Amino acid sequence: MKTRITIIASLLVSILLFSGCQSEDEQQGAMLQEEIKTIQQIEERSANIDNPEDAFVLMRDLNQTMKDIRDQILSVEQKYRKASESEKQQLKSEFQEANTQIDQSLKVISGNINPYKDDERVSKMLEKLNEIMISK
Amino acid sequence: MLKGHPKGLLVAFFANMGERFSYYTMLAIFVLYLQARFGLSAGSAGDYYGGFLFGIYFLPILGGIIADRWGYGRTITWGILIAFIGKIILTIPGYAQGLFAMQFELVIIVISLFIISLGTGLFKGNLQALVGKLYDYPEYAPKRDNAFNIFYMGINIGAFLAPYAATGAVKYVLGKKGFLYENSMPHLANLNEKAHPFLDQMIGTVQNHFAGALHYTDKIAAFKSQMGFGGSLTEFASTYTSTLSVGYSTAFAIAAVAMIISLVVFVGFKKYYKHADLTVKQAKEKAEREGKEDTTVTMSKEEEKKRLVALSLVFITVAFFWMAFHQNGFTLTIFARDYTVSEVSAFNYLFFDLRTFIPILAAIGALVFMFRKASSLKTKIISAAVFVAGAGIAYSFYSGFEQTKNIEPEIFQSFNPIFIVVLTPVIVGFFTWLRKKGKEPSSPRKIGTGMFITALGFVVMMMAAFHLQSVTGLSPYWLIGTYFVLTIAELFLSPIGISFVAKVAPPRFSGLAQGGWLGATAIGNLLAGLVGKLWDIVELWQFFGLLVVLTLISGIFIFSVIRILENVTKSSDQQQ
Helix, strand or coil: CHHHHHHHHHHHHHHHHHHHHCCCCCCCCCCCHHHHHHHHHHHHHHCCCCCHHHHHHHHHHHHHHHHHHHHHHHHHHHHHHHCCHHHHHHHHHHHHHHHHHHHHHHHHHHHHHHHHCCCHHHHHHHHHHHHHCCCC | CCCCCCHHHHHHHHHHHHHHHHHHHHHHHHHHHHHHHHCCCHHHHHHHHHHHHHHHHHHHHHHHHHHHHHCHHHHHHHHHHHHHHHHHHHHCCCCCCCHHHHHHHHHHHHHHHHHHHHHHHHHHHHHHHHHHHHCCCCCCHHHHHHHHHHHHHHHHHHHHHHHHHHHHHHHHHHHHCCCCCCCCHHHHHHHHHCCCHHHHHHHHHHHHHCCCCCCHHHHHHHHHHHCCCCCCHHHHHHHHHHHHHHHHHHHHHHHHHHHHHHHHHHHHCHHHCHHHCCCHHHHHHHHHHHCCCCCCCCCCHHHHHHHHHHHHHHHHHHHHHHHHHCCCCCHHHHHHHHHECCEEEHHHHCCCCHHHHHHHHHHHHHHHHHHCCCCCHHHHHHHHHHHHHHHHHHHHHHCCCCCEEECCHHHHHHHHHHHHHHHHHHHHHHHHHHHHCCCCCCHHHHHHHHHHHHHHHHHHHHHHHHHCCCCCCECCHHHHHHHHHHHHHHHHHHHHHHHHHHHHCCHHHHHHHHHHHHHHHHHHHHHHHHHHHHHHCCCHHHHHHHHHHHHHHHHHHHHHCHHHHHHHHHHHHHCC
C-alpha cells in the first residue's frame, strides 16, 4: 500500500514540478527572427493548401504569428522611444530588414489563400487579421 | 435545502456572496481600468493582474496562520475592513497628468491592490474555516458537505451577477455623456497618444496584401462618428477615456458598497456564529472561565501529522482538478471561437441570452414544484404564477429575435455559474437522499468521483474533436454539455473538498488548512496555463485526451489512498 501511494504521489508531484519548471524561451538575436521563421514556415505550408479546412488552420496560425509580431513591435517601440540616435538608426534598419521578409511571405500567403477567402471560417479569420495589429 | 442547518450558515452565505460580488465586480473591469487610466499595454496590465491574483490565492495562508492564533471572526472582520479600504482607494478617479504624477498614482494603485489581497487573505479561507466550525457539533456534523454546497452557491451567485453590475455602472456613466461602451477604446486611445513608427509601417505591410486591414485611427474615427462627437480624434479619445475612467471608479464604488453590506451582515448577525468562533486556545480559556469541562479536542502530534498528510494528498489532487477545470476560460474559449459555429437559430439562442435563459430556468423550476406531491396548494399557485411569468418573459424576448443570431465565444463561460446555481439543490438533494438511505459516500469518495466526472467532461470534448473531422463547425451543445458535466464534477469536488479540509484539519490549524486549499487552487491555475501551451502543439483529441488521462490518474490516486483519507475522516467524526 505504502509503495503504491509513494509511486502515484511522486508521479503527480513530478508532473507538478516538471510543469512548474518550464519557462518561456527568451527572445534573442535580431529583431523578429523567431516570428519571421514561423511566418516563412506558414508561407511554405500555404503552397500545399487544397481545401478550406487547411486554409482555415493556416490563417489561424498566421493570425497568432501576426499577434506575436504586433506584441514584439510594441515592445521594440518602447525601447526605441528611450534609445539614443545611433541605437534608433540600428533599430530602424533591423526593422526594415524584418519588414521586407514579412512582406514577401505575406504576399505569397495572400495569393495562396485567395481561392478560399469566401469560405465562412476562412473569411472570419481574415476579418480577425484585419484588426489584429490594433487589437489588444 | 436549508432545513436543519445552523443560522450561521446563512450569515456566512450572504457575507461571502457580498464579498465575492465585490471581488468579481472589481476583477471584471480591472485590466481595462489599468489600460484606460494608465495607458498600460495588455501585457503590462496582465502582469499587475497576475501579481494581484497571486496575492489573492496565497495570502489566505498568512490569513489562516493569523486567525488560528487571533480568532476567526475577528480576522474576517478586519479582512473585510482592509479590503474595503483598498477598494475605496480605487474609487478615487485619477486626475493626475504628467509622467511623474501618473507613476505616483500607479504606485498608489499597486498599494491598494496589496491591501485588497491582504484583506481577502484574511477573509476568504477563514470564513470557510468558520463555516466548518459551525458543523463541529454532532447534530450538524452529517450536514457539513451539504452546507458547503450551499455556501459555494453563494460564491457563484455573487460571481455571476458581478460582471453585469460592473459593465452596467460603466455604461451608465458613459451614457450620461452620450457615449456607448466600447472596451477596445482605451487601447486604441493609448495607441493614438504616441508615435508608432514601426507599427504603422507593419499595418501598411498587412494592408498591401490583405485589403481591409485597419489602422487604429480608422477605428477611432468610426467610433467617433458612431457616437456623434464633434471634436478632433485626439479630443474624442481623451474625453472618452477620462469618462470611462470615472465609469470604472463608479464600478469600484459598487464593489466597496458590497463590502459594507458583507460587513453589516457578518457583524450584525454575529450571535448566530459566535459560539463556534473559537480557536483551540480561546475554547480552553472559555471553558476555564466558565468553570465548564474542557471539550476541546486535544490531538497528539502523530494524529496531527496523519491529518496533515491526508490534507496534502487531497491538495495535490485538487491542483490537477483546477488545472483541468480552468481550461474553461482558456482553451475551451479558444475552442468555442475556432471550432464552434458562430451563428445559431433563434430557438438555440434562447439558451445564450440571459433575458430568456433565466426565465426558462425559473419556469422549469416552477414546473417541478407544481407537480411535486409534497407541495402545498399555496406553493402550487405561486409556482404556476412563476411558470407563466417565466414562460411569458422568455417568449416576449424570443419573438423579437432574428432568425439567426451570433454568439460570442466568451458567452460559454457564463454557463458554469448558472449551472452551479441550478445544480446545487439537485446535488444537495441527491446526497441527502443517499444519506437517508445510509448510502452517502464519504467526502474523499465524492472527491475521487468528482475527478472521474471531470475526465468524463473531457471525454465529451475528445468526441467533439473526432466529430470535427467530418464537419466544419460544431454545434454549441458539445461545449454546453461539457460545461454541464464539469459543473457536476466541480460540485462533487470543490465544496466537498473545502468541507473535507474543515473536517480533517487539526483544530489549531483550521485557518491555515483552508489557506492551503486556496494555495493548491493557485497552483492548479498556474498549471492550467502551462498545459494550455500544448494547445497549438498537439492534435485536439490528444490535448483533451491528456486532460482525461491526468484527471483519471488523479481519481485513481484518490481511491488508492482512500483508506488513509477515510480513516482520518472517521477519526474526525468520532471526535465531534
